Amino acid sequence: MSASPVAFEGPDSPSTRKRKPARHVRAAAPPRPALARASLVLAGGGLGAVSALTVTGESASQLAARGGVLTFAGSLTGMAGSYLALIMVLLVSRIPFVERVAGLDGLIRLHRLIAPWPITLLLAHALFITAGYAEAARTGAWHEAGTLLTGYPDVLTATLGLGVMAAIGLISVRAVRRRLPRETWWLIHLGMYLALAISFAHIIVLGPAFVGHPLTQLVWSLAWAGTAGLVLLYRVGLPVVRSVRHRLRVVEVRPEGPGVVSLICTGRRLDRLAVSGGQFFCWRFLARGMWWQAHPYSLSALPQPPYLRLTVKAVGDHSSALASIRPGTKIAIEGPYGAFTRYAQRRPRALLVAAGIGVTALRSLLEDLPRGSAPVVLLRASRPADLVLGKEVRELVRHRRGTIHELVGSREEAAIDEVSLPRLVPDLDHRDLYVCGPEGFVISIVGTARNLGIPDEAIHHEAFAL
Amino acid sequence: MKRAPWLVVAGAVAGFLGVAGLHKTAPPGTLASPGTRPASHASRTAQPGRARPEGTAAATPAPSTTGSAAAPAGPVTALGAMENYGYGQLATRVSITGGRITGIAVPVLRTAEQYSQQLAVQVIPTLRSEVLAAQSARINAVSGATYTSQAYALSVQAALDKAHFG
Numbered sequence: 001m002s003a004s005p006v007a008f009e010g011p012d013s014p015s016t017r018k019r020k021p022a023r024h025v026r027a028a029a030p031p032r033p034a035l036a037r038a039s040l041v042l043a044g045g046g047l048g049a050v051s052a053l054t055v056t057g058e059s060a061s062q063l064a065a066r067g068g069v070l071t072f073a074g075s076l077t078g079m080a081g082s083y084l085a086l087i088m089v090l091l092v093s094r095i096p097f098v099e100r101v102a103g104l105d106g107l108i109r110l111h112r113l114i115a116p117w118p119i120t121l122l123l124a125h126a127l128f129i130t131a132g133y134a135e136a137a138r139t140g141a142w143h144e145a146g147t148l149l150t151g152y153p154d155v156l157t158a159t160l161g162l163g164v165m166a167a168i169g170l171i172s173v174r175a176v177r178r179r180l181p182r183e184t185w186w187l188i189h190l191g192m193y194l195a196l197a198i199s200f201a202h203i204i205v206l207g208p209a210f211v212g213h214p215l216t217q218l219v220w221s222l223a224w225a226g227t228a229g230l231v232l233l234y235r236v237g238l239p240v241v242r243s244v245r246h247r248l249r250v251v252e253v254r255p256e257g258p259g260v261v262s263l264i265c266t267g268r269r270l271d272r273l274a275v276s277g278g279q280f281f282c283w284r285f286l287a288r289g290m291w292w293q294a295h296p297y298s299l300s301a302l303p304q305p306p307y308l309r310l311t312v313k314a315v316g317d318h319s320s321a322l323a324s325i326r327p328g329t330k331i332a333i334e335g336p337y338g339a340f341t342r343y344a345q346r347r348p349r350a351l352l353v354a355a356g357i358g359v360t361a362l363r364s365l366l367e368d369l370p371r372g373s374a375p376v377v378l379l380r381a382s383r384p385a386d387l388v389l390g391k392e393v394r395e396l397v398r399h400r401r402g403t404i405h406e407l408v409g410s411r412e413e414a415a416i417d418e419v420s421l422p423r424l425v426p427d428l429d430h431r432d433l434y435v436c437g438p439e440g441f442v443i444s445i446v447g448t449a450r451n452l453g454i455p456d457e458a459i460h461h462e463a464f465a466l
Numbered sequence: 467m468k469r470a471p472w473l474v475v476a477g478a479v480a481g482f483l484g485v486a487g488l489h490k491t492a493p494p495g496t497l498a499s500p501g502t503r504p505a506s507h508a509s510r511t512a513q514p515g516r517a518r519p520e521g522t523a524a525a526t527p528a529p530s531t532t533g534s535a536a537a538p539a540g541p542v543t544a545l546g547a548m549e550n551y552g553y554g555q556l557a558t559r560v561s562i563t564g565g566r567i568t569g570i571a572v573p574v575l576r577t578a579e580q581y582s583q584q585l586a587v588q589v590i591p592t593l594r595s596e597v598l599a600a601q602s603a604r605i606n607a608v609s610g611a612t613y614t615s616q617a618y619a620l621s622v623q624a625a626l627d628k629a630h631f632g
Contacts, residue, residue, distance in 0.1 A: 037469075037473055040470055040473040040474050040477065041473050041474070041476060041477035041480070042477060043474060043477065044473065044474035044475060044476065044477025044478040044479075044480075044481065045477035045478065045480055045481030045484070046477075046481060047474075047477075047478045047481065048477065048478035048479060048480060048481025048482030048483070048484070048485070049481035049482065049484065049485045051478075051482055052481065052482040052483075052484070052485035052486040052489070053485055055486070056485070056486055056489040064550070065550035065551075065555060066550060068550075133553075136551070136553060136613075137553070137613060151581075152581050153581060205581070206581060211583065
């Protein structure tokens with residue numbers, strides 16, 4: 001249904017467009033919100049269950065014993081903290097049916113939102129247990145800490161794990177993280193997996209909810225093993241299989257505007273690669289100095305077998321290096337990811353807004369919208385030359401009987417605000433807003449839309465952050 | 467999804483009630499505090515003070531009541547106080563036959579975690595033979611298990627007091 005009259009030009013058809021008749025391209029399956037909702041209930045259920053295990057495992061007399069209250073607080077924070085750590089891993093495990101609904105960026109936002117909790121809870125766990133045991137044993141906290149580290153099985157490794165977690169937590173605080181190169185931060189962040197792995201044993205061996213409860217031990221171990229399996233399957237296995245199956249490589253680098261290039265890639269069996277317009281891949285260019293990092297870039301058009309196109313603006317080291325990438329370079333992909341698709345639409349029509357290079361996701365999303373869907377498109381740029389892909393967007397809008405407004409000028413001259421937006425889009429109440437662009441721009445447009453009464457479920461955004 | 471927080475809360479409540487309910491309906495002893503075994507009918511002799519052993523409490527059968535099975539006077543048993551010692555709690559039951567301490571059982575042993583449980587199980591036989599040898603609760607603590615030893619001695623002393631021994 002998305003066969004478009006506006007094709008990007010492959011390298012073998014400069015403008016003659018002698019494409020083979022479009023083969024049926026596999027459509028992406030629609031997201032299933034019910035499954036995501038069930039996952040939410042399940043996630044909450046797990047938290048309730050681990051709390052209940054801790055509470056029922058405690059007797060009134062244990063609580064009344066010296067240090068009992070502190071020890072109980074230690075158990076509760078420990079269980080809740082390690083359970084939340086499990087949820088943190090699941091949030092970034094790319095489980096397809098969850099990702100399709102929430103989008104990778106939405107899941108990562110949630111991951112960041114929750115992040116302080118497991119670390120704080122686990123630090124509190126260590127402090128409570130040390131204080132509680134010290135009180136029970138009538139010794140000082142320092143002495144008791146020594147006893148715990150040397151005398152209790154697996155506590156030393158768990159403490160090391162907690163140290164690693166706290167350190168990674170610190171460098172992930174926004175103010176610190178901004179000073180680190182993205183790749184450096186990412187490599188360090190992988191240490192979390194190690195920290196979790198070495199902390200696992202002491203829970204099973206010492207946790208009051210687990211000792212003498214083989215069933216609980218089994219369920220807990222299976223939950224973690226299952227999570228590790230999902231991470232390996234969806235973060236490693238599936239990307240490898242897709243990369244090998246499609247064997248993408250660069251065939252052409254084409255300038256599109258100031259600092260903007262399109263990479264035309266070829267691949268095998270791209271008709272089997274189910275992508276929705278507006279989605280992105282993490283691209284790993286297998287060239288010297290680049291192979292070890294994967295960067296997210298949106299497709300700037302729907303796949304057009306045997307071609308794929310991404311359009312990139314030189315902003316960071318990686319995107320700048322892409323302008324000089326050699327044709328023939330092989331590419332490994334992770335994805336497609338993102339919920340910024342036509343399936344997210346809740347109201348009859350769509351308003352698509354993009355600034356700068358945000359036009360790439362808008363362009364492929366637009367291509368995915370049905371004919372006669374009458375979208376309104378707002379493109380914002382500071383200079384006319386920055387309106388890349390403008391011609392393609394205009395043509396797509398025309399084919400869908402939509403309207404396009406190109407707002408060129410400074411932020412003041414070409415503002416999108418609570419005054420100009422209703423004037424440009426009179427039927428705002430019947431439209432979903434899709435906005436894509438730099439983070440500051442997206443935040444401002446989303447704020448404007450909320451103030452104008454567009455409900456949250458009708459606002460969809462994709463922000464580029466460095 | 468606007469309702470997401472509510473779904474999580476609903477799940478959490480359901481999960482909590484589910485597990486707590488399972489715990490309630492489970493036969494006593496299967497899901498109770500760590501290291502528990504089904505209660506023995508024998509622990510009715512005398513109730514220790516504040517910390518009472520519950521219905522689901524552990525009642526480890528006496529390790530073995532050293533060869534005084536058919537003593538003429540018949541054994542007198544007394545249950546010592548439940549001692550909380552931080553890492554857990556224990557109570558002892560002392561058997562006295564013909565004016566001699568002939569057996570000490572530990573009907574209640576509960577610890578917060580596996581490590582303390584293992585430690586207690588290891589040292590209890592040592593403590594028992596010390597009491598049998600000394601014929602009193604004045605025993606040396608086993609090193610590395612000071613608190614367990616103290617609790618054991620205190621509980622034994624309480625049992626001996628109750629039986630008007632010595």
